[in-house]
Amino acid sequence: MVEELAAAGAALVAAGAVYVMAAARIVKQYERGVVFRLGRLRPEVRGPGFTLVVPFVDKLRKVNMQIVTMPVPAQEGITRDNVTVRVDAVVYFQVTSPADAVVRVEDYRFAVSQMAQTSLRSIIGKSDLDDLLSNREKLNQGLELMIDSPAVEWGVGIDRVEIKDVSLPETMKRSMARQAEADRERRARVINADAELQASKKLAEAAQQMAETPAALQLRLLQTVVAVAAEKNSTLVLPFPVELLRFLERAQQQLPQTPGGSDSGQG
Template sequence: MASGVGVVVFIVAIFILSGLKILNEYERGVIFRLGRLAPYRGPGVIFVIPMIEKIMRIDLRTVTLDIPPQDVITKDNVTVKVSAVLYFRVVDPSRAVTEVENFLFATMQLAQTTLRSVGGQTELDELLSQRDKLNARIQEIVDSQTEPWGVKVTLVELKNIDLPQDMQRAIAAQAEAERERRAKVIAAEGEFQAAQRLSEAAEIMSKSPITLQLRYLQTLKEIAGEHNSTIVFPLPIDLLEPFRAFAKAVGGGGAGQPGT
């Protein structure tokens, strides 16, 4: 009798221990009781009735999904290879199990087709320069499609855009031409500003002759500071005006004597 009780106790203990499950903080257990869905359980220690309930563990952590390079024909008929990375997580474990057979594979396929579709509606310049807009568009489309599966797409980032060699050379030549154009525009703008300042300075000096003489003195100081053996002394033109007037007076008087 005692041995029979011991066997029963042992069987009951094995039954209970076999039904105990430990779920980590980031895990949830989706329960099927005789084939019907029951509320999910976890985290911590849970009990699953052996042979009656079945458990499926679902990880709630963010999953990083690497989208392999896709052949994309842009709106302006340029063939490029585009790869991306997608971040998503399960927000409803029950729907992630019951609404789709394999949510990881389904999300991967959906991300690939969406990447090709969005890339085909975009021109090459927009694909290269407006990645943030394309990331947001792809993320919005994929998230709206995975929402019924209990999957939340949090981020999509384009990773690599591989261009054909001839297109790379064309873009490099275009960038070089653009840099040369900017350099010429900047040089022309500098010459224009310099000419404008010189014109303003000349106008100021014409109104105040003493300014020109001060400029002469400043030039002398700069020349003397260079320790040159020869110094050129700039003579103000105003000092020559009396001599020019005297020369005109003498010339005018000499011209009138033969007539007397």
């Protein structure tokens, strides 16, 4: 009798061990478990850690709750100003409702990827080339709203969307380079013209000042000679202004005559 009880107890323990092994499930910290019992969704979602299901009756499906980084393949389209471009992007999303992500959509990753590609082509057609190149933050927000609207029903939340690169045709790149070069040349000419205007005003003021004080012209001439002589040139060509001759002539006229000049003539 005791042996029969021991054998029954051993069989019960073995059956219990087999049941626990068949029913035991481990859910990781970043996962949630969705249970289907005979094909029907159970309302409770299993959290991380050790959990049990009914063998051959329940089916546990684990859903990753981490933020997923999904690259969007480059999409080719024509912008609103008729420029052909290729644009690629990256989408960051996270499952917010594990039950909806499993039940409402067959493959939520594939669904988000297709929605992102469609939205990206739509954004390309609605935007100008300048917006794609310089106003990406606004386009990223619009793209995020377009993807997030249907994704909410799938139990998925879009964290952010970023446009990575905008590829232009070679002809467009050359045209933009010529446009930028022409714009830089225009600015350089405007700056040079403004410098010439300012210099002419200063030269006019200097000429007026020298006309009022002829000695200043001679000093300026001497400074020019000193500056040229510092270069150790063997030949020096120096223009001689007429105003300097007039200055020397006036200076000569102002010199006092030598006394006794007439007496020497009489002797």
